[in-house]
Amino acid sequence: GENVEQHPSTLSVQEGDSAVIKCTYSDSASNYFPWYKQELGKRPQLIIDIRSNVGEKKDQRIAVTLNKTAKHFSLHITETQPEDSAVYFCAASSGSQGNLIFGKGTKLSVKP
Amino acid sequence: NAGVMQNPRHLVRRRGQEARLRCSPMKGHSHVYWYRQLPEEGLKFMVYLQKENIIDESGMPKERFSAEFPKEGPSILRIQQVVRGDSAAYFCASSPGGKEGYTFGSGTRLTVV
Numbered sequence: 001g002e003n004v005e006q007h008p009s010t011l012s013v014q015e016g017d018s019a020v021i022k023c024t025y026s027d028s029a030s031n032y033f034p035w036y037k038q039e040l041g042k043r044p045q046l047i048i049d050i051r052s053n054v055g056e057k058k059d060q061r062i063a064v065t066l067n068k069t070a071k072h073f074s075l076h077i078t079e080t081q082p083e084d085s086a087v088y089f090c091a092a093s094s095g096s097q098g099n100l101i102f103g104k105g106t107k108l109s110v111k112p
Numbered sequence: 113n114a115g116v117m118q119n120p121r122h123l124v125r126r127r128g129q130e131a132r133l134r135c136s137p138m139k140g141h142s143h144v145y146w147y148r149q150l151p152e153e154g155l156k157f158m159v160y161l162q163k164e165n166i167i168d169e170s171g172m173p174k175e176r177f178s179a180e181f182p183k184e185g186p187s188i189l190r191i192q193q194v195v196r197g198d199s200a201a202y203f204c205a206s207s208p209g210g211k212e213g214y215t216f217g218s219g220t221r222l223t224v225v
Contacts, residue, residue: 034212044155089155100145102154105153
């Protein structure tokens with residue numbers, strides 16, 4: 001089955017700096033890669049996703065890149081703000097199945 | 113649209129009791145997924161259900177855990193004879209079909225004392 005590795009586990013940046021979170025996946029048949037943001041005590045919420053026929057997608061300050069050959073994808077947050085502080089999870093679809101497999105999360109802290 | 117509704121939000125059980133967690137998917141969603149989240153850890157897949165069918169239960173412990181999604185009513189995750197190690201947040205997600213459009217509920221935080 002699918003296995004997703006996520007790094008780093010914690011990330012601290014100064015307000016205004018960029019943050020990058022990286023994930024690798026194992027199942028070459030996976031074709032959908034969403035990113036979720038979870039604030040303390042709250043539900044995970046989808047912030048951006050990418051499909052395997054696209055190499056990059058951007059939405060305002062966040063962007064995701066996908067390298068299918070290397071089986072890795074990354075989340076980029078520019079001009080970070082304190083409200084970006086949260087745990088971020090990457091995920092990959094489990095081949096033909098409908099369920100998502102998640103990485104272990106990255107705790108991002110943005111210091112004002 | 114009320115979103116994915118989970119109840120209860122918090123559940124306390126003594127060791128050996130049963131825990132029942134409920135999940136009502138978003139209107140129009142027929143796919144339900146259950147995940148477990150331990151403190152400071154990620155979301156671990158447990159089970160994927162469609163109405164009246166279990167599609168994938170590869171993440172479910174073999175004993176004490178079961179799940180159902182009946183034709184009428186919410187999906188239920190049932191944990192029999194709970195132990196302290198079952199203490200976690202249990203999240204349900206639903207989608208209209210397949211992996212895209214996942215929406216999570218607010219979770220049930222189970223504490224076993």
